[in-house]
Amino acid sequence: MKRILYICLLLLVIACGSSNDDPGTSNPDNFNRKEMLTFWADQVIIPGYSDFTQKTNSLKDAVLSFTATPSTANLTTARNAWKEAYITWQKVSLFQIGKAQELNMVGNMNTIPTNATLIDSYAKSGSYNLESPNLIGVQGFPALDYLLNGIGTDQETITFYTTATDAAKFKKYLEDITNRLYNLTKQVSDDWKGSYRQSFIDNDGYTISSSVDKMVNFYVIPFYEKQLRDAKIANPSGAKTGITDVKLVEAYYTKNISKELFTTAMLATKNFFKGVGYNGNTGKSLQQYLEFLNRKDLSDLINTKFNDIDQKASLLKDNFEDQIQNERAVFLNTYDAMQALLKSFKPDMFSALSIKNTSTDSDND
Amino acid sequence: MKRVILSMLAVSALVVTSCSSDSDETPQVVAPTTYTFVGKDGKSNVSFTGQEARWVMASELKSALGGDTKTLAQLNEMFKDGKGFVGTIPSNGTSVNDSGKKLRETVASATNSNTTTVEEEALRTKLDGYLAAHAAIDFNADASNGTAGKLETVGGGRTVYVDAKGYEMNQAVAKTLIGSVFVDQIVNKYVSEGLINESIAGNNTGTPHKDNADNNYTSLQHYWDEAYGYTFGLETTPATPVNDSSNRKGFLNSYLTSVDGDPKFNVFDEIYDAFKLGRAAIDAKQYDVVHAQAKIIRENVSLVIGVMAAHYLQKGKGVKNPDSLHALSEAVGFVQSLRFAHVNGVQIPQNSVDQSLAPLANLWTVTDAQLDQVAGIIAQQFGFNVEDVIDLKN
Numbered sequence: 001m002k003r004i005l006y007i008c009l010l011l012l013v014i015a016c017g018s019s020n021d022d023p024g025t026s027n028p029d030n031f032n033r034k035e036m037l038t039f040w041a042d043q044v045i046i047p048g049y050s051d052f053t054q055k056t057n058s059l060k061d062a063v064l065s066f067t068a069t070p071s072t073a074n075l076t077t078a079r080n081a082w083k084e085a086y087i088t089w090q091k092v093s094l095f096q097i098g099k100a101q102e103l104n105m106v107g108n109m110n111t112i113p114t115n116a117t118l119i120d121s122y123a124k125s126g127s128y129n130l131e132s133p134n135l136i137g138v139q140g141f142p143a144l145d146y147l148l149n150g151i152g153t154d155q156e157t158i159t160f161y162t163t164a165t166d167a168a169k170f171k172k173y174l175e176d177i178t179n180r181l182y183n184l185t186k187q188v189s190d191d192w193k194g195s196y197r198q199s200f201i202d203n204d205g206y207t208i209s210s211s212v213d214k215m216v217n218f219y220v221i222p223f224y225e226k227q228l229r230d231a232k233i234a235n236p237s238g239a240k241t242g243i244t245d246v247k248l249v250e251a252y253y254t255k256n257i258s259k260e261l262f263t264t265a266m267l268a269t270k271n272f273f274k275g276v277g278y279n280g281n282t283g284k285s286l287q288q289y290l291e292f293l294n295r296k297d298l299s300d301l302i303n304t305k306f307n308d309i310d311q312k313a314s315l316l317k318d319n320f321e322d323q324i325q326n327e328r329a330v331f332l333n334t335y336d337a338m339q340a341l342l343k344s345f346k347p348d349m350f351s352a353l354s355i356k357n358t359s360t361d362s363d364n365d
Numbered sequence: 366m367k368r369v370i371l372s373m374l375a376v377s378a379l380v381v382t383s384c385s386s387d388s389d390e391t392p393q394v395v396a397p398t399t400y401t402f403v404g405k406d407g408k409s410n411v412s413f414t415g416q417e418a419r420w421v422m423a424s425e426l427k428s429a430l431g432g433d434t435k436t437l438a439q440l441n442e443m444f445k446d447g448k449g450f451v452g453t454i455p456s457n458g459t460s461v462n463d464s465g466k467k468l469r470e471t472v473a474s475a476t477n478s479n480t481t482t483v484e485e486e487a488l489r490t491k492l493d494g495y496l497a498a499h500a501a502i503d504f505n506a507d508a509s510n511g512t513a514g515k516l517e518t519v520g521g522g523r524t525v526y527v528d529a530k531g532y533e534m535n536q537a538v539a540k541t542l543i544g545s546v547f548v549d550q551i552v553n554k555y556v557s558e559g560l561i562n563e564s565i566a567g568n569n570t571g572t573p574h575k576d577n578a579d580n581n582y583t584s585l586q587h588y589w590d591e592a593y594g595y596t597f598g599l600e601t602t603p604a605t606p607v608n609d610s611s612n613r614k615g616f617l618n619s620y621l622t623s624v625d626g627d628p629k630f631n632v633f634d635e636i637y638d639a640f641k642l643g644r645a646a647i648d649a650k651q652y653d654v655v656h657a658q659a660k661i662i663r664e665n666v667s668l669v670i671g672v673m674a675a676h677y678l679q680k681g682k683g684v685k686n687p688d689s690l691h692a693l694s695e696a697v698g699f700v701q702s703l704r705f706a707h708v709n710g711v712q713i714p715q716n717s718v719d720q721s722l723a724p725l726a727n728l729w730t731v732t733d734a735q736l737d738q739v740a741g742i743i744a745q746q747f748g749f750n751v752e753d754v755i756d757l758k759n
Contacts, residue, residue: 134516208737
């Protein structure tokens with residue numbers, strides 16, 4: 001009896017697991033999803049993460065040089081390496097799938113705002129569990145922004161890491177979060193270069209757990225809506241709430257790279273839709289998918305809206321904090337343009353591609 | 366005795382609304398508009414204080430397991446001894462400490478369940494372990510995989526406590542109790558085929574429950590009411606439950622409204638109507654109708670457990686944080702509860718439940734693919750689509 005039950009369960013498991021391998025039965029269309037997934041993996045994600053790994057590695061080297069010898073030159077090198085890595089992060093942050101999701105890359109890399117008070121207390125205590133979700137706000141690029149750019153003048157910063165009380169503890173903390181940033185990145189990159197690439201490509205079916213469905217879900221909601229529209233534009237400018245909070249500006253302590261971070265992420269978003277690879281070559285894309293399904297009207301509309309966002313965003317200035325206080329309408333207009341695009345993604349693109357929106361934001365407690 | 370029967374018949378006649386059947390057969394019983402029934406003395410004969418007591422106890426135990434104030438001894442006292450509570454039974458205001466009810470001994474205890482004694486003991490011991498694991502948490506530590514402690518939602522809106530495997534014990538315990546106490550008592554005891562059949566004779570003779578003349582109800586009436594109490598007993602007015610997911614009343618009841626929030630499921634009215642019609646049919650001694658309504662209740666209550674299990678498995682996908690671990694801790698409880706739920710009239714077997722639980726051993730590391738797979742198996746058992754239960758509001 002026990003054996004029969006096991007066999008029944010096994011059959012159920014097989015029945016569930018194999019639905020992706022049988023394209024003849026339930027595919028709503030004949031678009032070559034595998035080819036698109038291969039392009040995403042080989043031409044977009046893997047080269048992107050390779051680049052990002054190099055940049056975080058350089059950042060690690062630069063920070064370790066600075067903590068070994070806290071000089072003005074080493075500080076400048078560390079700040080530049082931080083900026084380069086932060087910009088590169090914008091190009092890969094939309095791939096919240098596989099290891100990147102498992103390791104919560106978005107949370108660990110870029111939780112805004114960073115909590116400077118907590119950083120101080122954790123660093124001074126010398127006891128912290130960076131793996132805890134509680135600590136996402138005290139690590140990653142915003143925390144490094146504070147520790148590299150938010151301490152004071154160059155000389156004050158150097159003093160902070162040399163002769164000030166707790167200098168050694170802050171050096172240790174700076175090293176720890178920099179190492180973690182690199183290690184997390186390398187794990188994601190290695191996973192893509194290992195077995196994950198093939199399973200990502202092979203999972204070319206049409207269920208909520210297939211690669212295309214998952215990528216589109218990540219692309220639209222956690223990335224475009226939450227990370228791009230909300231975190232970069234709406235939250236600091238108060239476009240949704242009416243309450244501005246400049247502390248929520250990305251790269252708050254650096255001041256002058258917020259626009260570049262935003263436009264880099266926006267370009268990555270557009271390139272992903274159009275099928276432009278990390279190094280500029282082209283391939284199968286969501287745009288082609290829509291056209292294949294005779295929905296050129298929708299892909300045209302989406303491209304028009306992308307252009308409209310670019311136009312509105314061209315009026316943004318490098319220093320968001322300043323502009324939010326003096327010229328807030330530019331942010332509100334950018335937000336509106338982004339909101340218009342979101343409506344074409346959700347529900348229009350979802351339904352055109354027969355992809356279920358799987359986001360859940362209600363609690364049933 | 367004859368008089369008793371006659372008066373019972375008279376009451377039944379009042380309850381049974383006449384119908385336009387043109388035959389001489391017994392008129393078809395219809396459900397009253399509210400769950401209101403009276404005994405031969407003309408007074409309400411609906412009572413379920415024991416069920417209310419257990420609900421209040423489960424609710425307080427859940428709160429205690431959500432905080433950092435109770436010692437293991439205090440938690441055990443609540444769970445095993447039925448003492449240490451502050452709440453009262455809503456319908457009579459007496460302390461639940463004096464009710465004589467004990468949650469632990471009721472776990473997996475239903476008379477017509479096919480669970481073995483070994484299984485029952487194992488589940489009770491597992492729940493003991495959940496209590497111990499919660500009490501052992503360092504409530505000031507930052508939790509991560511392998512480290513028990515606290516987790517705060519971004520912005521500090523809510524603090525949850527998890528063990529080293531990411532289990533939030535108030536969820537795992539409360540949702541396990543929904544199945545192992547409340548659903549078990551409903552479907553495997555009070556509206557089980559066996560208990561109804563055993564109780565028909567006494568209902569036909571109008572014998573008071575436990576042969577105690579103070580009881581103005583028969584055993585069959587009372588069992589049915591107890592099942593009702595487990596379902597709607599914590600409503601503001603239990604006779605007229607309100608299907609409102611924004612104003613939840615009790616554990617199981619909450620999830621009736623959650624599942625019912627999705628138009629694909631109509632469990633709330635199905636269950637309420639079946640309870641009303643079934644009780645009227647008991648009074649009218651129309652046992653085919655009673656059995657049919659009992660079946661509807663068993664099926665729909667079971668479905669609620671299946672839908673919620675799949676829902677929370679889906680909701681727990683993605684990055685592991687206080688919200689997803691919270692959802693997965695609920696999922697653990699609902700999956701465990703499946704053992705007491707019916708599919709096609711049969712309880713889901715233990716090895717099926719164990720297979721589903723296996724990937725949930727560590728909530729920090731369970732993958733989305735595993736969660737999809739378990740949700741898929743449950744959906745297939747009950748015959749719904751996983752996609753339909755991701756968001757129960759549309």
